[in-house]
Amino acid sequence: MVAVNESNIIRRSGRMLQRLVRCYFLFALFATLGTLPIAVARKQNPLANEPQAAKVGEFQFRSNCAFCHGLGARGGGRGPDLTRAQKRHGNSDPDLFRTINEGVPGTAMPPNGATQQGVGMTETEIWQVITYIRSVQLKAPAQPLGDAAHGKQLFFGAAACSTCHMIEGKGGRLGPDLSTTGSARATDYLVDSVRYPSRRLAQGISEAMKEFSQEYETVKVETADGQKFTGVVLNEDHFTVQMMDEREQLHLFEKDKLRWYEKSRESLMPAYDQKMLNDKDLQDILAFLLNVGAR
Amino acid sequence: MKRPLLKKLLDASLLILTASGFLASKACPQVTPQRLLDSAKEPQNWLMYSGDYSGHRFSTLDQINSSNANALVPKWAYQTMAGGKFETTPLVVDGILYATGQDNRAFALDAKSGRPIWQYQRALPADIRPCCGRVNRGLAILGDKVFFGTLDTHVVALDSKTGNLIWDATAFDYRKGYSITLAPLVIKNLVIVGVSGGEYGIRGFIDAYDAATGERQWRFYTVPGPGEPGHETWEADSWKIGGAPAWITGSYDPATNTTFWTTGNPSPSNRGEGRAGDNLYSNSLLALDPDTGRLKWYFQFTKHDEHDWDATQVPVMIDEGKKHLIAQANRNGFFYLVDRSTGKLISSNPYAKVTWSNSKDAEGRPAPLKEASPTLEGTRVCPGAAGATNWMSPSYDPETKLFYVTAREQCDIFSTAPQPYDEGHAYYGSAYFPNDDTAPFWGALRAIDPDTGKIKWEWKHPSPTWSGALSTAGGLVFTGDAEGNFIALDAATGKSLWHFQCGASVYSSPMSFAIDGKQYVAVAAGSALFTFALP
Numbered sequence: 001m002v003a004v005n006e007s008n009i010i011r012r013s014g015r016m017l018q019r020l021v022r023c024y025f026l027f028a029l030f031a032t033l034g035t036l037p038i039a040v041a042r043k044q045n046p047l048a049n050e051p052q053a054a055k056v057g058e059f060q061f062r063s064n065c066a067f068c069h070g071l072g073a074r075g076g077g078r079g080p081d082l083t084r085a086q087k088r089h090g091n092s093d094p095d096l097f098r099t100i101n102e103g104v105p106g107t108a109m110p111p112n113g114a115t116q117q118g119v120g121m122t123e124t125e126i127w128q129v130i131t132y133i134r135s136v137q138l139k140a141p142a143q144p145l146g147d148a149a150h151g152k153q154l155f156f157g158a159a160a161c162s163t164c165h166m167i168e169g170k171g172g173r174l175g176p177d178l179s180t181t182g183s184a185r186a187t188d189y190l191v192d193s194v195r196y197p198s199r200r201l202a203q204g205i206s207e208a209m210k211e212f213s214q215e216y217e218t219v220k221v222e223t224a225d226g227q228k229f230t231g232v233v234l235n236e237d238h239f240t241v242q243m244m245d246e247r248e249q250l251h252l253f254e255k256d257k258l259r260w261y262e263k264s265r266e267s268l269m270p271a272y273d274q275k276m277l278n279d280k281d282l283q284d285i286l287a288f289l290l291n292v293g294a295r
Numbered sequence: 296m297k298r299p300l301l302k303k304l305l306d307a308s309l310l311i312l313t314a315s316g317f318l319a320s321k322a323c324p325q326v327t328p329q330r331l332l333d334s335a336k337e338p339q340n341w342l343m344y345s346g347d348y349s350g351h352r353f354s355t356l357d358q359i360n361s362s363n364a365n366a367l368v369p370k371w372a373y374q375t376m377a378g379g380k381f382e383t384t385p386l387v388v389d390g391i392l393y394a395t396g397q398d399n400r401a402f403a404l405d406a407k408s409g410r411p412i413w414q415y416q417r418a419l420p421a422d423i424r425p426c427c428g429r430v431n432r433g434l435a436i437l438g439d440k441v442f443f444g445t446l447d448t449h450v451v452a453l454d455s456k457t458g459n460l461i462w463d464a465t466a467f468d469y470r471k472g473y474s475i476t477l478a479p480l481v482i483k484n485l486v487i488v489g490v491s492g493g494e495y496g497i498r499g500f501i502d503a504y505d506a507a508t509g510e511r512q513w514r515f516y517t518v519p520g521p522g523e524p525g526h527e528t529w530e531a532d533s534w535k536i537g538g539a540p541a542w543i544t545g546s547y548d549p550a551t552n553t554t555f556w557t558t559g560n561p562s563p564s565n566r567g568e569g570r571a572g573d574n575l576y577s578n579s580l581l582a583l584d585p586d587t588g589r590l591k592w593y594f595q596f597t598k599h600d601e602h603d604w605d606a607t608q609v610p611v612m613i614d615e616g617k618k619h620l621i622a623q624a625n626r627n628g629f630f631y632l633v634d635r636s637t638g639k640l641i642s643s644n645p646y647a648k649v650t651w652s653n654s655k656d657a658e659g660r661p662a663p664l665k666e667a668s669p670t671l672e673g674t675r676v677c678p679g680a681a682g683a684t685n686w687m688s689p690s691y692d693p694e695t696k697l698f699y700v701t702a703r704e705q706c707d708i709f710s711t712a713p714q715p716y717d718e719g720h721a722y723y724g725s726a727y728f729p730n731d732d733t734a735p736f737w738g739a740l741r742a743i744d745p746d747t748g749k750i751k752w753e754w755k756h757p758s759p760t761w762s763g764a765l766s767t768a769g770g771l772v773f774t775g776d777a778e779g780n781f782i783a784l785d786a787a788t789g790k791s792l793w794h795f796q797c798g799a800s801v802y803s804s805p806m807s808f809a810i811d812g813k814q815y816v817a818v819a820a821g822s823a824l825f826t827f828a829l830p
Contacts, residue, residue, distance in 0.1 A: 059714045062726035063494075071673065071710060071726070120425065125720065209380070209800040209821065210777050212736060212758045237778030238757055239794060265735075 045093045047127045048134070057132030060125050068108065073136050074186055078108065078203065078213070081186035083136050086294045088183040096130045108206040108213050146280075151288030154281055161285065164269065167292055173248050174232060175269060176202045176216065182286075182293025190286055194277065197267040205235050218268050219243050221251070222259040232268060325439045325455070326388055328483050332549055339809035341387045343544075344433050344478035345688060346806060349612040350546035350555075352690040353766045354807035358814035359829060360769030364783040364792040366829055370815060371409030373824045375400055380428045380761075380802040381819040384478065384688075386436055387808035392817070393455065394824060395431040395478075399445050401453060407810045409826065413458030423447050424472050424719065426494040432544070432686075432803075433478030435486060437506045442486045444475025450488055450504050462509030466490065470719050472497050478544050482554055482585040485512060489541025489556060493605065496536035496562040496722035501545075501581075503588060513588030517541055517558045517576045525575035533570035536716055538562030539577040543607040543686050547585065548619075548635060554585040555612070555621055555635075559605030564680075565669050566601065566711045566724025573598040578606040580621060580633060592638035596625045596660075601669050602651070602709055603680045611691045611698065613745055622745050624689055624700040626682030627651070629661050630748050644748025646741055647683035647702045651676050669709035669725065679707030679736075681759070688763035688804035690772065695786050697742040697751060699772050703759035705736040740764060740774045742789060752789035754782070763804025765816070773816055775801025781818050781825065797825055 047053035061073065068079030075081030085091065089099045089109075100121070103111035112120050121129065155161045162171035165178045181190065192199055204214035217233045219241060231245035241261070243251050246268070255261050270276070277285075326342065334340070334347045338355040345352045359367065375381065375396035385394035392406035399417035404410060423429075423446045434441045440452040440461055447469040452461040466488065467473040472495020479488045485503040492499070499517035504510065518537035519525040529537055538561045545556035561570060561577035576590075578597040583590060596606045604627040612635065613620045619635040628649035632641040640659050651667035667676050681703060689700040711725040738756035743749070754774075762775030771792070772784045777800045783793040799821030807816045817826045 056715075056717075059712070059723070059725070060721065062710065062712065063721050063723045066710075066726045122422070122720075207778075207800075209802070210758070211800075212777075215735065236757060237780055237796075238755070238776060238782075238791075239780065 043094060045097075045127050045130050045134075047124075047131045048093070050131060051135075053128045053131040054135040055132075057125075057128030057130070057135075060121055060129045061132050064121060065129065073133055075184075075189060080184035081189070082133050083138050084183065084186070085138055086183045086290075088180050088293070093130060096133065097126055100126050100129060108203065146283035146285070146287030148284065148287040148291045150281075151284035151286065154277075154285055155288055159272070159277055159281065159285060174244060174246065176204075178289060178292075180293055182289035182291070184293065187286060190289065191282065194272045194282060194285070196271055197269040198265060198271070201265060201267060204233070207235075215265075216267065218264045218266055220260075220262045220264075221253060223253070224257055224259055226259070230268070233263065236263075326436045328437070328481075331437070331481060339387075340389065341385065341806045341808050343386070343435060343480065344384055345544065345546065345609055348547040348549065350609045350691075351611060351693070351766075352609070352688050352764065352804060352806070353692055353768075355768045356807055356809055356814045357768040357770075358809070358812075359767065359771065359783075359807075359816065361771060361785050361787075361792060363829060364769070364771055367783065367793050367795070367816070367827045368830050369795060370826045370828045372826075373402070373404055373409045373411070375402075375822050375824075377822055380430050381822060381824075382430045382432045382476075382803050383819050383824070384433045384804050384806050385817055385819075385824065386434055386441070387806075388436060388455075390810050391455075392808075393434050393436065393441050394819075395433055395443055397431070397822075398429045399431060399443075401434065401441070401443060401458065403455065403458065406808065406815070406826075409824075413456075415453055415458040415460075417445055417447075417451070419445070420447055420469070423469050423474065424492070424495060425474050425476070426491060426721075430476050430802075431478075432476060435479040435481045437481045437484070437486070440506065442479045442481070442504075442506070444477060444479060444488045446474045446476070448473040448475055448490065450475065450479065450486060450502070450509070452486075452506070452509060464504055464509040464511065466502055466511075467500075471495070472719050472722075475542075477542050480544050480547065480554070481506065482547050485585060487545065487554065487556075487585065489517075489543075489545075489558075491540050491542040493538045493540045493542075493559040493562060493564060493603075494721050494723060495719065496538065496716050497540060498535060498537055499539035499541055499558060499577075501541045501556055501583070501588065503585070515581075515583060515588040515590065517579075517581070519575065528572035528575040530569060530571040536562055536722070537570065537574060537577065538564070539574070539579075540605075541581075541607070542605075543609055546610050546612055548612060551636065552585065553582050553591060553635075555610040556581045556583060557606045557608060557610055557623070559607045560600050560603050563714060563716075563722050563724030564600070564603040565709060565726065566713070567599055567668065568711075568713070570599075574600070578604060578627075580606065580610055580623065580638070582635075582638060594631075594633050594638045594640060596623070596629075596631060597627050598663075601711070602627070602667075602676060604678075604682055605685075607686055608684060609688050611689060613691060613698075615746075620745070622691065622698055624684050624698065624702075624743065626678070626685060627661070628678045628683035630698070630700075630743055630745075632745060642748055646700065646743055646748070646750060648677045648704055648706070649683070650706070669711035671710060671712055673708035673710040675706055675708050677706035678703065679705040680709065681705060681707075685761065687761055687802075690764040690766040691745075692766035692772070692786055694768060694770075695742075695766070696744070696746075697766075697786065698745050699740060699742050699764040699766055699774075699786075701760055701762060701764060701774065702739045702741050702753075703736070704738060705759050738777075740772065740784065740789070742772075742786075754784055754789045754791065760801065762801035762818075765805040765807060767807055767816075773805045773807075773818070775803070775805070775818055775820060777801075779820060781805070781820065781827075795825070795827065797821060797823070
């Protein structure tokens with residue numbers, strides 16, 4: 001019947017325009033109805049401050065998020081500490097909803113339901129998770145008692161962090177860019193990374209569909225013609241390795257063509273003990289990282 | 296207006312009927328039940344998920360072999376252009392390749408050129424509950440129909456020549472957390488499927504549908520109801536949401552007319568409190584009569600599981616003289632041999648790092664340590680929740696007599712907390728997350744000697760992979776890795792002979808076929824199906 005009606009419209013061209021206009025309004029109405037509830041819902045959390053939603057959200061969080069963000073949302077080494085008030089990809093309700101639902105392109109944060117960990121969440125379940133995150137979020141931005149300006153001087157000066165690390169385009173390329181680290185990691189994680197850099201290696205490249213990110217492992221190679229290089233692994237598979245040496249040169253090798261190849265989880269970064277960097281200076285550097293991360 | 300149109304329609308349908316009658320009389324016999332039984336006679340075809348009823352995933356083709364595999368080249372790739380994991384194993388029948396893609400796509404290709412003949416995509420509701428991606432692992436074929444299970448928990452039959460929908464049977468209400476991801480198994484005139492949904496507190500089942508009509512012939516609930524044997528292994532009403540999904544394709548022994556199916560975790564997966572007992576038939580091997588769905592025997596690998604260790608690995612039939620066995624490298628880290636006629640355990644040996652058991656019970660089954668139970672704060676256990684292996688297919692090579700399995704060396708911290716059941720919502724009873732070991736996780740393809748349970752060789756993967764294995768009479772094992780390589784290994788030694796970078800992780804199990812005397816190997820990776828052959 002529908003097909004017959006449509007052909008009638010085409011034949012009776014005099015009424016066609018009228019019908020098209022009517023169709024357009026019908027379509028517009030449907031489009032509005034279809035998008036309206038979602039648009040409204042995404043402006044604010046309908047479950048905000050509901051203790052029951054926070055409780056259920058904790059289970060959703062444990063199932064879907066804790067794999068990277070840790071139990072209690074304190075960050076697991078893979079994912080950022082979510083109890084921090086600053087969040088790199090936004091901390092408003094719609095920001096969090098978008099981040100959870102769509103993921104963050106170019107990072108290990110996947111779209112909702114796209115991982116092996118946990119199931120996809122419904123819209124309600126995402127709001128429950130956000131309610132839970134709010135319930136564990138620290139009330140005030142965590143600010144270590146440090147002097148950020150002095151921290152900046154140390155970072156680019158005496159502490160020599162910038163030899164290997166970049167912040168906002170300045171510094172070295174051998175280690176991870178630290179422009180966003182302050183907003184992504186718990187303070188104790190940052191302290192650990194300075195004092196014991198080999199304890200937990202930083203993440204490198206995350207590939208689509210690959211479960212685990214590459215880490216900043218140390219690699220030493222000797223080529224067939226006797227050249228030796230030490231550096232960090234940018235990526236590798238069973239057959240090849242892509243590395244950056246200490247002079248920031250890229251090297252791309254087929255492993256079976258190398259004379260030897262040795263990988264280690266002993267970070268190339270020196271462990272900054274009290275003699276190299278006292279607690280006060282460390283706090284200053286953390287204050288600088290937090291300041292930068294909050295921007 | 297109406298009368299002429301009706302007449303036209305009648306005329307058209309008469310014409311179609313006449314034409315189809317004419318074609319049917321001329322068409323050569325399609326895939327018969329006998330051809331499925333005799334799949335060994337047509338090694339050029341790949342007629343079911345595991346290649347044959349034994350679950351071997353072994354091809355007797357030997358044109359590609361250990362002396363020439365280094366010359367393999369890609370022949371074609373077919374892009375589904377869909378995101379997410381691409382888990383299909385294609386079928387090939389008489390030059391046509393049939394496969395499924397993400398989001399319940401299905402397609403038929405000219406297997407020689409990769410050019411599509413038809414494409415189908417199911418209109419899925421927006422609120423489906425696929426636990427672990429919008430995946431599908433493949434089709435089954437009989438007559439001129441291909442069958443597959445859908446994410447909204449239907450079983451459908453498509454015309455193998457056109458992709459047109461022939462019948463569509465509702466297995467269950469998807470809104471309660473059920474879905475179907477496995478490739479069905481056809482036995483005689485029945486299409487057998489099991490459900491996914493172990494993350495939602497479902498009550499698992501295995502169904503058989505009449506291939507001609509889509510009418511359901513039987514259902515076997517993998518969690519026994521009141522009055523049925525095994526019901527007493529569930530506390531109070533916990534059986535109603537007991538899980539035990541059957542989400543991987545079974546195998547079939549025509550000699551005894553028995554089909555073997557495996558089941559997944561009891562729900563909630565990470566919390567045993569509230570479901571005291573063994574929780575039958577979760578994490579079990581089931582021997583069913585395919586005609587009636589009657590249970591002949593069962594063997595439970597992990598009793599009262601709290602670690603999500605589904606036993607959903609393809610049950611592999613091994614025959615050695617008078618011994619008729621089922622072999623399974625289980626997600627819990629042990630390699631089991633079970634007598635195929637009685638269900639009695641013959642041996643169990645670890646094939647990956649295991650910390651949850653250091654002794655055997657009276658029946659010789661690995662006995663769990665109390666301290667391996669999840670706690671509120673978390674307990675570190677190996678293997679992790681994804682298991683020492685998972686759904687990716689193992690392969691058994693009757694020539695080397697080795698069992699090849701993808702092993703994952705990953706430990707997790709398992710935590711538990713009381714979670715209320717909410718219909719259709721995720722129901723885990725808490726979570727797991729990677730432990731803080733300094734060593735990164737890795738994987739390996741391992742060759743196990745079933746007689747001893749010893750590992751003869753292994754091929755190391757830099758990180759755990761979700762690729763299955765295919766072995767061939769050419770003395771080769773094919774597998775893939777998370778870094779995107781598709782690899783040919785020497786089946787006897789595990790040495791790599793060839794590899795190809797597919798550009799994305801392999802989440803599928805390879806297969807092999809031949810056309811016009813030329814052997815091909817196929818594997819899905821990323822959004823593409825790749826085929827390889829000698830130049």
